[in-house]
Amino acid sequence: MDDQERITGILNAYRAEIMARSPQSLAAWQKNREVMPAGVGSLFRLADPFPFVVKRAKGARIWDMDDHEYLDCMLGFSVMILGNAPDEVEAAIREALPYGTHYGQCHEHEVAFARLFCDMVPGVDKVTFCNSGTEATLYGLRLARAATGRPLVAKFEGGYHGTHDFLAVSFGRPRPGPDRSGPVEDPTTVPESPGLCEGAWKDTIVLPYNHPAALDKIQHHASQLAGVIIEPVLGAGGTIPADPEFLAALRQVTREIGAFLIFDEVITGFRLAPGGAQEYYGIIPDVSTYGKVAGGGLPFGAVGGTAEAMRLMEYDRDFERSIMVAGTFNGNPLTVAAGTAVLRRLSQEPQLYARLNAMGDRFRSEINRFAQAEGYPATATGVGSMFAVHTVHGPVHSIRDLRQGNRAASAGLELLYRRNGLHISPTHGFLSTAHTDEDITRLIEIYKATMMELRAQGVW
Numbered sequence: 001m002d003d004q005e006r007i008t009g010i011l012n013a014y015r016a017e018i019m020a021r022s023p024q025s026l027a028a029w030q031k032n033r034e035v036m037p038a039g040v041g042s043l044f045r046l047a048d049p050f051p052f053v054v055k056r057a058k059g060a061r062i063w064d065m066d067d068h069e070y071l072d073c074m075l076g077f078s079v080m081i082l083g084n085a086p087d088e089v090e091a092a093i094r095e096a097l098p099y100g101t102h103y104g105q106c107h108e109h110e111v112a113f114a115r116l117f118c119d120m121v122p123g124v125d126k127v128t129f130c131n132s133g134t135e136a137t138l139y140g141l142r143l144a145r146a147a148t149g150r151p152l153v154a155k156f157e158g159g160y161h162g163t164h165d166f167l168a169v170s171f172g173r174p175r176p177g178p179d180r181s182g183p184v185e186d187p188t189t190v191p192e193s194p195g196l197c198e199g200a201w202k203d204t205i206v207l208p209y210n211h212p213a214a215l216d217k218i219q220h221h222a223s224q225l226a227g228v229i230i231e232p233v234l235g236a237g238g239t240i241p242a243d244p245e246f247l248a249a250l251r252q253v254t255r256e257i258g259a260f261l262i263f264d265e266v267i268t269g270f271r272l273a274p275g276g277a278q279e280y281y282g283i284i285p286d287v288s289t290y291g292k293v294a295g296g297g298l299p300f301g302a303v304g305g306t307a308e309a310m311r312l313m314e315y316d317r318d319f320e321r322s323i324m325v326a327g328t329f330n331g332n333p334l335t336v337a338a339g340t341a342v343l344r345r346l347s348q349e350p351q352l353y354a355r356l357n358a359m360g361d362r363f364r365s366e367i368n369r370f371a372q373a374e375g376y377p378a379t380a381t382g383v384g385s386m387f388a389v390h391t392v393h394g395p396v397h398s399i400r401d402l403r404q405g406n407r408a409a410s411a412g413l414e415l416l417y418r419r420n421g422l423h424i425s426p427t428h429g430f431l432s433t434a435h436t437d438e439d440i441t442r443l444i445e446i447y448k449a450t451m452m453e454l455r456a457q458g459v460w
């Protein structure tokens with residue numbers, strides 16, 4: 001038996017162990033598969049050895065169908081910043097419920113929600129609501145194109161902005177077959193799915209994250225470029241923060257060439273600071289996109305920006321140039337109630353951020369110290385309450401830095417987090433205000449135990 005076979009055997013034993021201890025979860029997913037493709041409602045719910053099936057979630061904990069309790073650092077892909085099922089959100093939804101679950105019209109509660117965006121986020125004078133982050137980024141690009149009259153948009157390699165055809169390119173996930181991602185300084189636009197409209201993604205150029213060549217590429221396309229969209233911290237791409245100087249340079253070059261700078265704050269919004277990444281970094285984009293945290297746990301997206309950038313949504317004197325924004329469920333009253341409850345709490349208690357961010361800092365520094373002292377090729381990345389651990393030596397500035405990761409160790413980490421009672425995405429973990437210092441101690445213990453077991457087994 002060669003080493004590869006031995007390691008596969010160990011990973012398969014972990015898989016078998018997880019499946020054996022979770023018969024109800026496994027059965028529930030298998031029933032899903034009879035009537036839902038792959039048994040999941042989203043590609044990102046696929047997991048090794050099978051998807052996590054939730055029974056309930058409260059605070060910093062989540063339970064699977066087999067009643068196993070997990071420390072929850074997935075938090076519904078970052079959404080539940082106050083922890084799962086927060087009392088104030090439940091109360092707000094209960095209060096709104098008797099008035100109707102959907103109107104498809106204006107209502108008096110939208111203003112408080114929108115006002116919180118405008119008051120909390122430095123770059124938002126006006127905001128409009130939609131139903132997902134995907135829609136939000138779609139509208140962000142549409143605004144930029146309409147305002148500038150230019151055809152191209154730019155995104156960064158490793159950036160995830162949802163599933164529409166303009167931006168479902170170059171997430172940078174390792175894939176089978178030849179590497180088509182192009183040179184580091186000049187990444188190729190690689191569609192992430194069959195079936196995308198070529199006419200859509202061909203107008204998207206891809207830039208290297210945290211790399212000065214990105215600025216040159218922007219200059220090169222200056223006269224044709226409508227806007228540049230960036231996650232100020234790559235989320236699904238591995239929780240990699242932008243360098244502050246890089247973001248500042250990006251702000252400068254986009255302003256110089258008259259293109260929109262769009263911050264995709266679907267994850268960072270209301271998470272890094274009350275005003276999101278733009279407050280955290282002190283850099284104001286033209287347009288910002290939202291989802292996740294701001295919807296309070298109900299489906300949500302939003303686009304906000306400076307009054308100038310949002311002009312083409314006013315439908316007045318510029319009617320002919322105004323962009324189409326429409327949606328049956330936009331401003332749904334239950335989402336507005338839930339989102340308002342969360343944003344109100346965050347705006348009234350900004351000290352929550354100091355605690356959240358300190359917990360993230362403690363995690364990163366303890367894991368990095370441990371990895372260094374014990375000689376693990378591992379790096380904890382992230383900022384504030386966003387974190388991930390990668391199987392590479394740091395520093396990590398872009399997804400290309402993750403390419404040397406140890407595949408077997410990464411697979412082993414994912415399996416052992418689950419077996420050891422941690423619910424988390426391997427590329428992006430999150431903390432909530434419901435997490436306690438004891439939870440962070442436990443989180444650190446789970447990571448250390450997982451790493452030590454993989455080493456003891458000769459997997460890493």
Ligand SMILES: Cc1ncc(COP(=O)(O)O)c(C=O)c1O
Binds near residue numbers: 160236264
């Ligand atoms: C940064 C970012 N933008 C956009 C999206 C798309 O949001 P949604 O899944 O709500 O469509 C996501 C989702 O994970 C995201 O992380």
